[in-house]
Amino acid sequence: MKIAIIGAGNMGGAIARGIVQGSKVKAVDITVANPSNGKLDALKAFNPEINVTNNNQEAIENADIVLLAVKPWLVKSVLENISFDAKKQILVTVAAGVAFTEYCKIIGESATIFRVIPNTAISLLESTTLIASYNASKEQEQFMLDLFDEMGLAMIINESQMSAATALTSCGIAYVLKYIHAAVEAGVEMGIYPKDAQKMVAQSVKGAAELLLQNDTHPAIEIDKVTTPGGLTIKGLNELEHAGFSSAIIRAMKASR
Ligand SMILES: NC(=O)C1=CN([C@@H]2O[C@H](COP(=O)(O)OP(=O)(O)OC[C@H]3O[C@@H](n4cnc5c(N)ncnc54)[C@H](OP(=O)(O)O)[C@@H]3O)[C@@H](O)[C@H]2O)C=CC1
Numbered sequence: 012m013k014i015a016i017i018g019a020g021n022m023g024g025a026i027a028r029g030i031v032q033g034s035k036v037k038a039v040d041i042t043v044a045n046p047s048n049g050k051l052d053a054l055k056a057f058n059p060e061i062n063v064t065n066n067n068q069e070a071i072e073n074a075d076i077v078l079l080a081v082k083p084w085l086v087k088s089v090l091e092n093i094s095f096d097a098k099k100q101i102l103v104t105v106a107a108g109v110a111f112t113e114y115c116k117i118i119g120e121s122a123t124i125f126r127v128i129p130n131t132a133i134s135l136l137e138s139t140t141l142i143a144s145y146n147a148s149k150e151q152e153q154f155m156l157d158l159f160d161e162m163g164l165a166m167i168i169n170e171s172q173m174s175a176a177t178a179l180t181s182c183g184i185a186y187v188l189k190y191i192h193a194a195v196e197a198g199v200e201m202g203i204y205p206k207d208a209q210k211m212v213a214q215s216v217k218g219a220a221e222l223l224l225q226n227d228t229h230p231a232i233e234i235d236k237v238t239t240p241g242g243l244t245i246k247g248l249n250e251l252e253h254a255g256f257s258s259a260i261i262r263a264m265k266a267s268r
């Protein structure tokens with residue numbers, strides 16, 4: 012299985028690094044194309060067996076999978092300037108907000124296409140990766156699921172849920188980081204050194220996530236365990252709601268759709 016990755020930025024670069032650390036595709040079978048050399052040099056330094064090029068067409072020659080990792084507004088021109096073979100090749104795209112119908116207009120309705128939305132934790136193999144398929148067999152879906160499962164948690168969803176799920180996971184990681192940033196600032200105001208505060212808050216967020224993931228419980232149940240009647244936590248929780256915390260999160264998620 013040979014993969015060409017077009018675009019070596021945050022997503023393309025992290026996916027290339029993630030794939031070579033997994034078991035599904037060998038480094039020699041990955042070719043990454045990017046117009047400038049800095050990110051390609053970094054990939055070569057990470058693993059010299061990864062092939063790199065400045066030429067998109069050269070990258071996709073002999074590729075079974077062409078993975079598009081350019082900005083959404085470049086998708087059309089990049090696809091129009093390569094000879095993608097929809098009979099032999101599978102298109103995988105990470106471009107957010109570009110529907111299957113847009114790709115069909117360029118490469119035809121018979122093509123097999125996957126829309127894949129990771130988040131930036133893919134660089135640590137801790138991504139939540141959403142996968143939607145078009146014209147794919149069950150075997151092809153399973154391969155994509157297995158490939159991205161090695162870089163975190165991958166889920167197959169319908170394209171109709173892609174925008175909402177992208178808001179929760181891919182944009183959502185920024186909201187979690189925003190919470191961490193704000194909490195660290197509170198800690199600093201209360202006299203804790205920033206590095207210590209960041210470690211405390213980040214580990215607390217990780218612990219909260221693990222409680223839900225490992226116990227398959229509900230956030231309200233876990234919150235109830237923390238909250239002593241007349242105690243400290245309820246004072247802060249009520250302050251959050253007076254300031255519109257839940258409403259702000261819901262509005263943020265919906266705005267990111
Ligand atoms: N960042 C994120 O959290 C997520 C991003 N996405 C999607 O991933 C895609 C890429 O985003 P991201 O990785 O963050 O962006 P980056 O800007 O980090 O990466 C894009 C890469 O594409 C390269 N590029 C530009 N033009 C071309 C071209 N004509 N041919 C080949 N490569 C080209 C750029 O090279 P150079 O810098 O040299 O110009 C750059 O390395 C977007 O469509 C985005 O919607 C999806 C989920 C999450």
Ligand SMILES: O=C(O)[C@@H]1CCC=N1
Nearest residue numbers: 106107128177181182
């Ligand atoms: O902000 C964005 O548009 C990209 C897509 C999802 C996460 N980052």
